[in-house]
Amino acid sequence: MALWDRVRESASTMQTQLLAKKNDLKSGAFRDASMAMCALVAAADGTVDPSERQRVAQLIAGNEVLGNFPADDLRRRFEENLDRLVADFEFGKVSVLQEIAKARKKPAEARAVVQIGIVIGGADGHFDQDERAVVREACYALDLPPHEFDL
Template identity: 85%
Template sequence: MALWDRVKESAQSMQTQLMAKKNDLKSGAFRDASMAMCALVAAADGQIEPAERQRVAQLIAGNDVLRAFPADDLQRRFGANLDKLTADFEFGKVGVLQEIAKAKKKPAEARAVIQIGIVIGGADGDFDATERGVVREACFALGLPPEEFDL
């Protein structure tokens, strides 16, 4: 199986797992951590192109698990996290990882945040090393072993 196919299959598998837990994923901590994760993956290389920002925003809007929250609220939170990361990536990353860590108290939510990062990272078929690296850092912030997610 080609790498491209494995990435797509993994992202689809994560989305299926998220859908199974959809009714349990409605807290503010999950919402905030998910938007921080989306921003972190989108800006993993330290910058974000307008087209990439738009693509991730569309993925957020189209994600069935995240539809429990108002779309404009999600976009605002995603944008605020991206602004932190683009202003000063290393400093912003500290704040964004703290936001992600808010989901640590509920293991199911923490795992779902990581799964969202994998879904967003793999949506274009190229879950690259930089994206994998920031999702791995998020695992540590959430107290989860990266190996659980093949990171």
């Protein structure tokens, strides 16, 4: 199986697992951590071009699991996190990882946040090294072992 197909299959599997837990993923901590994770993955290489910003915003709006929350609220939170990362990536990353860590108290939510990062990162069929690295860092912030997610 080609690498492209494995990435797409993995993202699809993660999305299916998330849908199964949709009703359990309604807390503010999950919402905030998910939007921070989306921003972190979008800015994984230290930059965000307008097309990438738009693509991730569309993925957020179309994600059934995130449908538990108002789309405008999600977009605002995503944009705020992204702005922090764009202004100063290293400093912003500390702030964004703190936001992600809020989901640490509920293991199911913490795992779902990581899965969302993988879904967003793999949506274009290429989960690159920068994206994998920031999702791995998020695992540490959430007290989850990265190898659980093949990171």
